[in-house]
Amino acid sequence: MDFPFGEDGALTVVLYGQPGAVEAGRSARASAGEAAKSQFLRGRYEAAPRAWDFLSIALSVITADLAEWRAESADNWTREFELTIAVADPAFWRTQAAALEAALKFLSTDRWRLTFIGGGLQPAPPRNAVRPAEDCVVLLSGGLDSLIGAIDLASAGRKPLAVSNIVRGDGDNQEAFATAIGGGLRHLALNHNASPPWVKEPSQRARSLIFIAFGVLTATALKAYHDGGEVPFYVCENGFIAVNPPLTGARLGSLSTRTAHPEFLNRIREILAAADLRVEIINPYEHKTKGEMLRDCGDQALLKARAMDSVSCGRYRVFNYNHCGRCVPCQVRRAAFLAWGQHDTTFYKYEQLGKSDAEHAKFDDVRSVAMAVAEVSGDGLEAWLGPALAYPKIGDRQPLRELVDRGLNELAAFHAHYGVK
Known part of the structure; x- marks a missing residue:
């Protein structure tokens, strides 16, 4: 695709406003954040100045993420970004550029370079500011x-x-x-x-x-x-x-x-x-499976009344706002309901995963779960995990190993229930 970037190869992003009409000789512009700013200020909320800067950074990042196609990159996945972001406190955020770049690289597996300049949004404190008493x-x-x-x-x-x-x-x-x-x-x-x-x-x-x-x-x-x-x-x-x-x-x-x-x-x-x-x-559930979350919920009556209305599917909009039933998040959800012991009345487009065809048991996500279960059963958890938890800031790994083991057990029980082979 021929992207209409500016003469300098950059896409201009209007934060907290509209891009405006494109004049002759000017490249198209992107925009982000106007609705969020308006809704927040309409409530007369007063946030910390650096929280606004952090939002400006996040809005810039997500706009870049949406604008650059992975298919246009050298390996069809990893992209390289250079962002110049207007913030109110550029001197401080320059000290955090490397930390933000590293966090973003982990998040998206892209390469990020962030530069900060002045002039970022800092709304004036509202009259009679609302300061919610929630804890x-x-x-x-x-x-x-x-x-x-x-x-x-x-x-x-x-x-x-x-x-x-x-x-x-x-x-x-x-x-x-x-x-x-x-x-x-x-x-x-x-x-x-x-x-x-x-x-x-x-x-x-x-x-x-x-x-x-x-x-x-x-x-x-x-x-x-x-x-x-x-x-x-x-x-x-x-x-x-x-x-x-x-x-x-x-x-x-x-x-x-x-x-x-x-x-x-x-x-x-x-x-x-x-x-x-x-x-x-x-994250209070860092060491809990989804099934354990359901079983341990503090208001079982309310959860039973509302759980089926929740959304877990990674392709929910693709299937006309229905759960597909076969993606990894859907499988984790269905395994959790089975572990909870409650009948799952959620509509799943692909319900019977034991059917041996491309849409059910042979679908990539279903096969991947089945392969993981089989590998752990044959070679053990450590061999399957490999370096998956070998990150410098992850903390104590043992509770996470145990958590992953229990999560796989829930998935294994789910596959057995539906006869996935």
Whole structure:
């Protein structure tokens, strides 16, 4: 595809505004963030200055991620980015450029180079600022794990403010879950609206950063933060999907998102600490399988009433907002319901995975899970894992090894149940 970049080979991105009409002789422009800024300020929330800078960085990254096609790269996957980002405190962010680049490389497996200049958005403090009294923030995606996380927080007596990145097909679930939990949660639904001036790259591996940025921005608006405290920000995902171990030697970890991978979250935690942003990112399910999350949920009645409405499928929109039933996230979901012992009434387009055809048992994701189960059974967990946990900031690996083993056991039981061979 012939991309209409500017004469200098760059794409101009308008943050917190619209790209405007393209005049003769001027290249097309991208835009991102106007809707999120407007929604946040409409609520009269006041966030920390560096939280706005962090959001500007995330918006720039996700727009670049959407604008550059992987198919145009030398190996059809790894891209090289050079971003110049306007922030309010460029001197500080220059000290974090290498750390951000490393975190982004881990997140998307691309190569990133970030340069920071002045002039970034810093909204004036609103009159009569609203400073929510909630004691934490929880990411509410519309998925099953985030639903369980919000239920557990409310069941434990916490008062979370739910923040969502609006995605078509998930918005209704996000609002319904927020309304049903804890007598009704305050819910801030934001949309990054990152729009390149051409067809978007579908992989979107860097989008995790925008989820984190929305949560950090919201956390710094709470009364507890303005009073000088540290605000917990819960990013709830089962440990097996968070670690995302390559199922076979042919599957790279970046084939799935790494939103809650311990390595990525630890790198972001260090950057937030350096920025003096008092937001503690927590994944309370780092060492739990999805099945264990379901079984241990603090409000079983509410979970049973709402679990089937949640979305787990990696191809949900491809199948007209239905679960495919055969991708890795769908298999993990179905295995979790089996481990929970509850009948799963979710509609799956490909229900009977034991059927030996290209759409069922021979589908790539199904075969990959079956191969992983067989390899662990034959050669042991350590041989299969290899270097999958060998990251410098991942922390104690033994609980993660045990977690991955239990997650594979859930998948093995699911395959046995459906007669996958």
